[in-house]
Amino acid sequence: xxxxxxxxxxxxxxxxxxxxxxxxxxxxxxxxxALVALxxxxxxSTAEGVDEHGADMTIMQRDASDLFSGALPEENGKAIAKxxxxxxxxxxxxxxxxxxxxRQKLMFGWPNxxxxxxxxxxxxxxxxxxxxxxxxxxxxxxxxxxxxxxxxDLDIMDERFRVIGxxxxxxxxxxxxxxxxxxxxxxxxxxxxxxxxxxxxxxxGLSESEVETLKAEIAGLGRxxxxxxxxxxxxxxxxAVLKAVSxxxxxxxxxxxxxxxxxxxxxxxxxxxxxxxIMMAIGWSRRDTMASIVLEGALIGSIGCALGVVFGYxxxxxxxxxxxxxxxxxFHPTVAMLLPTLTASVALCVLGSLYPAWRATSLSPSEAxxxx
Amino acid sequence: MGDFNPVTxxxxxxxxxxxxxLVRLEKVSRxxxxxxxxxxxxxxxxxxxxxxxxxxxxxxxxxSSLIQIMGGCDVPTAGRVYWRGNAMTSLxxxxxxxxxxxxxVFQDYLLLPTLTAIENVEMALIGRGLSASxxxxxxxxLLEQAGLEARMNHLPYALSGGERQRVAIARSIxxxxxxLLADEPTGNLDSANARAVADLLFKIQxxxxxxxxxxxxxxxxxxxxxxxxxxxxxxxxxxxxVDPGARPCASTDRLRQEAGARP
Numbered sequence: 001x002x003x004x005x006x007x008x009x010x011x012x013x014x015x016x017x018x019x020x021x022x023x024x025x026x027x028x029x030x031x032x033x034a035l036v037a038l039x040x041x042x043x044x045s046t047a048e049g050v051d052e053h054g055a056d057m058t059i060m061q062r063d064a065s066d067l068f069s070g071a072l073p074e075e076n077g078k079a080i081a082k083x084x085x086x087x088x089x090x091x092x093x094x095x096x097x098x099x100x101x102x103r104q105k106l107m108f109g110w111p112n113x114x115x116x117x118x119x120x121x122x123x124x125x126x127x128x129x130x131x132x133x134x135x136x137x138x139x140x141x142x143x144x145x146x147x148x149x150x151x152x153d154l155d156i157m158d159e160r161f162r163v164i165g166x167x168x169x170x171x172x173x174x175x176x177x178x179x180x181x182x183x184x185x186x187x188x189x190x191x192x193x194x195x196x197x198x199x200x201x202x203x204x205g206l207s208e209s210e211v212e213t214l215k216a217e218i219a220g221l222g223r224x225x226x227x228x229x230x231x232x233x234x235x236x237x238x239x240a241v242l243k244a245v246s247x248x249x250x251x252x253x254x255x256x257x258x259x260x261x262x263x264x265x266x267x268x269x270x271x272x273x274x275x276x277x278i279m280m281a282i283g284w285s286r287r288d289t290m291a292s293i294v295l296e297g298a299l300i301g302s303i304g305c306a307l308g309v310v311f312g313y314x315x316x317x318x319x320x321x322x323x324x325x326x327x328x329x330x331f332h333p334t335v336a337m338l339l340p341t342l343t344a345s346v347a348l349c350v351l352g353s354l355y356p357a358w359r360a361t362s363l364s365p366s367e368a369x370x371x372x
Numbered sequence: 373m374g375d376f377n378p379v380t381x382x383x384x385x386x387x388x389x390x391x392x393x394l395v396r397l398e399k400v401s402r403x404x405x406x407x408x409x410x411x412x413x414x415x416x417x418x419x420x421x422x423x424x425x426x427x428x429x430x431x432x433x434x435x436s437s438l439i440q441i442m443g444g445c446d447v448p449t450a451g452r453v454y455w456r457g458n459a460m461t462s463l464x465x466x467x468x469x470x471x472x473x474x475x476x477v478f479q480d481y482l483l484l485p486t487l488t489a490i491e492n493v494e495m496a497l498i499g500r501g502l503s504a505s506x507x508x509x510x511x512x513x514l515l516e517q518a519g520l521e522a523r524m525n526h527l528p529y530a531l532s533g534g535e536r537q538r539v540a541i542a543r544s545i546x547x548x549x550x551x552l553l554a555d556e557p558t559g560n561l562d563s564a565n566a567r568a569v570a571d572l573l574f575k576i577q578x579x580x581x582x583x584x585x586x587x588x589x590x591x592x593x594x595x596x597x598x599x600x601x602x603x604x605x606x607x608x609x610x611x612x613x614v615d616p617g618a619r620p621c622a623s624t625d626r627l628r629q630e631a632g633a634r635p
Contacts, residue, residue, distance in 0.1 A: 009487060
């Protein structure tokens with residue numbers, strides 16, 4: 001027997017206590033992990049969705065709070081197309097709209113000649129032709145949710161559309177979106193001649209300074225700014241609010257998790273004050289006594305973290321099944337999220353054991369035995 | 373068992389002073405609750421190597437406090453304690469001695485509930501520079517010596533009171549202490565088990581040559597020791613004196629004879 005096997009014995013032979021403490025740690029880590037994943041996924045999912053449309057930059061209204069709230073003249077596209085370095089430009093109208101009367105779905109309206117149609121990965125059917133109207137391409141998730149396929153009719157804002165294709169996008173955002181010709185969406189929403197923004201493709205080989213010049217020229221056209229996806233996300237105020245809220249919730253979850261872990265460890269060690277007294281009375285040094293307790297805390301932390309990863313993934317799947325979350329956000333804990341959370345959790349367990357262990361071993365053996 | 377030489381990884385024990393008692397208490401007092409409870413008052417006591425001392429007194433007389441202080445498990449609120457002539461001023465100074473040169477047996481055994489009998493004995497040998505196999509072998513030998521060869525892998529809850537106490541005794545002598553302190557070791561046992569445990573303690577004391585301080589409220593048990601110290605209300609009221617070698621610990625037979633001869 002050594003310090004490690006002693007710690008293992010203590011855990012094995014107190015199955016109920018070990019289960020409760022490790023479950024507490026696991027639940028704390030799992031909920032923190034799920035919420036951190038949710039927080040990170042809001043920006044990532046939106047960015048993935050925008051990137052999949054094949055644009056190098058997005059142009060938005062300068063004062064718009066987010067991707068949805070811009071209101072720019074479609075005509076601006078012509079002026080932008082003339083600028084040096086622009087290979088292609090396409091206006092788009094983005095909004096949530098009632099589909100099949102009572103279901104709100106995210107809609108993208110693209111001009112029939114937009115390069116985004118050309119890069120759209122198709123699972124079935126095809127994108128619209130140049131002159132086609134009142135047709136729709138559904139993201140795979142939207143098709144499944146609406147039980148629609150190629151050839152079916154679909155009511156969007158009380159107008160009848162025909163499904164001509166099902167797109168096989170990867171991002172959760174695009175999988176739950178319905179894509180229609182820009183003109184149709186403008187008419188249905190009474191926003192003729194208006195777009196929420198533009199997607200822009202740049203000529204290959206542009207230098208950084210040329211890109212900066214182009215951005216300045218676009219800004220000079222009035223009320224607009226151009227930005228790559230990551231910068232766009234940084235400027236999205238709705239996203240910023242959502243991220244702030246979800247980060248706050250994550251911090252609350254982390255704090256509560258940390259407190260629950262500390263409480264569980266404190267209780268587990270306090271109830272062993274007598275044992276600590278025995279160890280010291282039979283000649284164990286304070287250092288060895290503390291080492292055995294901290295080792296036990298680290299073991300609990302490690303097992304709890306392993307459980308936490310399972311719980312975190314399970315919670316992510318659970319959250320993803322909630323329609324308004326799962327339709328547009330794909331979130332699973334990533335390695336980048338796991339590492340800091342798990343490192344912090346094991347460190348917390350070690351530190352959480354260290355303090356009560358230090359306190360318990362500060363007592364004289366007789367005092368420790370008396371307090372039990 | 374003869375080749376067993378425990379090595380501690382702690383700082384070396386204090387250098388012994390030639391001719392000094394193993395442990396000496398000088399005007400030792402111990403109070404609790406800011407002086408409201410006085411457990412010991414101005415106690416002077418010295419224990420010589422190899423001595424067998426019975427400390428006799430009623431409940432609450434301060435016997436356990438005395439043994440806790442002598443064993444380095446507690447520190448006095450006043451007075452001084454010397455180990456082999458060195459003043460022990462703090463608990464940390466005792467940590468080099470406790471468990472290695474001093475073995476303690478408690479009334480309620482104080483075994484670790486999650487460890488088997490052999491693991492409990494092994495606990496006293498961890499951190500003494502012994503290999504795991506040597507620790508295991510030494511623990512098994514000690515339990516065999518205590519007559520527990522068939523109970524080594526049982527957890528404490530599966531052992532009888534007498535067996536638990538024998539495990540505790542095996543643990544207390546694992547490092548070949550020079551001083552063995554036993555705090556009411558038979559207090560929780562029936563008479564048969566009490567006799568067996570007492571016999572084991574005296575046998576070990578005799579075989580190992582360690583000093584034994586046996587705290588008890590049982591006069592017959594105390595009478596088996598070569599020296600008897602009576603304690604009352606925290607003060608020593610009678611000490612039969614130091615006479616090592618002149619009167620070895622009484623064997624059970626002799627004790628029975630003495631008891632039978634009394635009117």
